[in-house]
Amino acid sequence: MAKASDFSKGLLQSEELYKYILETSVYPREPEALKELRRVTHNHPMATMATAPDAGQLMEMLLNLVNARKTIEVGVFTGYSLLLTALALPEDGKVIAIDVNRSTYELGLPVIKKAGVEHKIDFRESEALPVLDELLNHKENEGGFDFAFVDADKVSYLKYHERLVRLIKVGGIIVYDNTLWGGSVAEPYDSSMPEGKREAKKTILELNKKLSADQRVQISQAALGDGITICRRLY
Ligand SMILES: C[S@@+](CC[C@H](N)C(=O)[O-])C[C@H]1O[C@@H](n2cnc3c(N)ncnc32)[C@H](O)[C@@H]1O
Numbered sequence: 001m002a003k004a005s006d007f008s009k010g011l012l013q014s015e016e017l018y019k020y021i022l023e024t025s026v027y028p029r030e031p032e033a034l035k036e037l038r039r040v041t042h043n044h045p046m047a048t049m050a051t052a053p054d055a056g057q058l059m060e061m062l063l064n065l066v067n068a069r070k071t072i073e074v075g076v077f078t079g080y081s082l083l084l085t086a087l088a089l090p091e092d093g094k095v096i097a098i099d100v101n102r103s104t105y106e107l108g109l110p111v112i113k114k115a116g117v118e119h120k121i122d123f124r125e126s127e128a129l130p131v132l133d134e135l136l137n138h139k140e141n142e143g144g145f146d147f148a149f150v151d152a153d154k155v156s157y158l159k160y161h162e163r164l165v166r167l168i169k170v171g172g173i174i175v176y177d178n179t180l181w182g183g184s185v186a187e188p189y190d191s192s193m194p195e196g197k198r199e200a201k202k203t204i205l206e207l208n209k210k211l212s213a214d215q216r217v218q219i220s221q222a223a224l225g226d227g228i229t230i231c232r233r234l235y
């Protein structure tokens with residue numbers, strides 16, 4: 001079973017503090033299906049990519065607050081954030097879930113099926129951008145979604161934002177994961193950082209500036225998980 005110590009301390013000062021939050025406020029209320037999904041993901045070499053349970057708990061609350069019925073997820077991996085979304089949706093709710101990799105989605109699929117929420121999921125194995133553009137080809141999709149979660153290739157986040165801000169309804173919410181990128185956003189240039197991570201950092205820095213200046217959305221950047229920015233469409 002995954003333990004609090006299996007996660008990095010996130011952005012907090014100590015492992016103990018993160019463990020305290022998880023054990024006091026998150027794990028006792030986490031649905032059994034999500035625990036099982038964490039167990040299934042535990043031995044995957046990229047297990048650290050899964051959405052952090054504390055960030056997931058806030059997402060669940062946001063989904064409830066906007067009474068989400070139609071949502072979009074960009075970046076599924078084994079499905080932790082997808083399953084929590086599907087659990088939060090009503091019986092006739094739908095999440096369009098996009099990922100270039102179906103095999104990781106299939107790793108978590110038995111847990112999703114057992115939880116009885118597979119019928120709410122429209123999984124698209126694809127690059128996200130063409131799917132979002134195709135949705136925008138249909139006028140009825142503009143403002144047609146209540147909520148979106150973005151947790152995929154960081155270098156494309158700005159492109160996703162321009163599409164999602166049109167797809168989400170006024171009052172709806174877009175959540176971006178990794179907006180503090182391990183805390184590196186506030187650190188000087190580090191030549192030992194792998195090229196891919198450095199490119200991602202560059203985009204995240206640009207995204208954070210653009211979101212801060214984007215009058216179409218109200219924002220809140222929260223230091224949960226790897227940093228999440230919540231955007232609420234204003235007009
Ligand atoms: C950080 S993981 C997602 C974690 C997931 N939210 C969870 O809770 O487990 C990122 C995912 O984005 C997918 N991805 C990367 N580039 C993509 C793209 N251009 N379009 C769609 N999915 C992409 C990867 O295959 C990977 O599964």
Ligand SMILES: O=c1cc(-c2ccc(O)cc2)oc2c(O)c(O)ccc12
Pocket residue numbers: 048049050051151152153154177178226
């Ligand atoms: O270490 C990572 C890497 C990613 C990542 C890199 C490239 C892609 O095309 C998609 C995802 O995402 C991560 C992530 O979302 C996270 O919470 C922690 C680490 C990483």
